[in-house]
Amino acid sequence: MSNLLSLKDIQAYYGSAHILHGMSLHVDAGESVALIGRNGVGKTTVVNTILGLAQMKSGSLSFAGKGISRPRPYTAAQTGIAIVPQGRRIVANLTVQENLLTGAATGRKGPWSLPEVYRLFPILETRAHTPGTALSGGQQQMLAVGRALMANPSLILLDEPTEGLAPVIIDQLAEVFNSIAAQGTALLMIEQNMSLVVRVCHRYLAMAKGSVVADGLVQNSRASLEDLESHVTV
Ligand SMILES: Nc1ncnc2c1ncn2[C@@H]1O[C@H](COP(=O)(O)OP(=O)(O)OP(=O)(O)O)[C@@H](O)[C@H]1O
Numbered sequence: 001m002s003n004l005l006s007l008k009d010i011q012a013y014y015g016s017a018h019i020l021h022g023m024s025l026h027v028d029a030g031e032s033v034a035l036i037g038r039n040g041v042g043k044t045t046v047v048n049t050i051l052g053l054a055q056m057k058s059g060s061l062s063f064a065g066k067g068i069s070r071p072r073p074y075t076a077a078q079t080g081i082a083i084v085p086q087g088r089r090i091v092a093n094l095t096v097q098e099n100l101l102t103g104a105a106t107g108r109k110g111p112w113s114l115p116e117v118y119r120l121f122p123i124l125e126t127r128a129h130t131p132g133t134a135l136s137g138g139q140q141q142m143l144a145v146g147r148a149l150m151a152n153p154s155l156i157l158l159d160e161p162t163e164g165l166a167p168v169i170i171d172q173l174a175e176v177f178n179s180i181a182a183q184g185t186a187l188l189m190i191e192q193n194m195s196l197v198v199r200v201c202h203r204y205l206a207m208a209k210g211s212v213v214a215d216g217l218v219q220n221s222r223a224s225l226e227d228l229e230s231h232v233t234v
């Protein structure tokens with residue numbers, strides 16, 4: 001498989017706060033990879049570095065074979081990176097449909113459009129003209145995933161997509177993530193729910209203090225689940 005996203009030995013900062021200390025990772029085309037680690041180790045900062053919201057002072061970042069020296073949110077979207085941000089960030093004064101259409105702003109072509117997203121999440125079509133923030137937490141997460149798909153990305157970065165959701169919704173999302181991955185879209189999923197990780201991801205990277213300290217393959221087994229949990233429990 002070809003290398004899609006690559007971070008090499010990155011030092012990243014918020015102002016003078018040094019958060020990523022030699023962060024390296026790669027995701028191949030079509031892979032689903034979990035990024036795990038305890039609270040505050042720098043997982044969201046990895047996403048923010050790819051978007052240029054944290055400052056990369058050294059190291060290198062590349063996507064689809066091209067070096068990115070000055071990352072920006074819009075250029076990430078244009079090159080095929082979509083984000084499902086931590087906390088969902090649904091735009092309050094836009095309807096469900098308008099929120100979905102913001103995802104299509106780059107005009108990238110591909111399999112995803114409003115009808116396809118509505119087929120995946122029928123509840124979003126039912127509520128198409130409701131303000132996005134009037135939805136339940138689970139529905140807002142579906143909206144955030146649908147909005148990312150509207151960009152026809154080759155990689156989706158998911159930042160704790162199941163945080164605060166009921167088990168039945170998490171089960172639904174697990175199926176959705178597996179079907180997205182089966183279509184060939186790569187996933188880099190930050191997650192604290194290891195039972196979701198074993199159902200969706202085939203490889204994991206565990207972070208501590210701003211870099212990767214362990215990695216391996218994920219199996220849908222008790223032993224694999226316990227191994228993963230050792231990287232996130234205090
Ligand atoms: N804008 C910011 N300015 C300064 N420090 C920040 C900023 N955002 C986050 N931090 C700090 O950077 C460190 C890493 O934060 P980050 O959000 O990347 O962690 P995380 O692994 O995603 O945690 P969580 O599991 O709680 O989401 C933390 O110590 C946090 O307090």
Ligand SMILES: [Mg+2]
Pocket residue numbers: 043044045086159
């Ligand atoms: Mg985070």
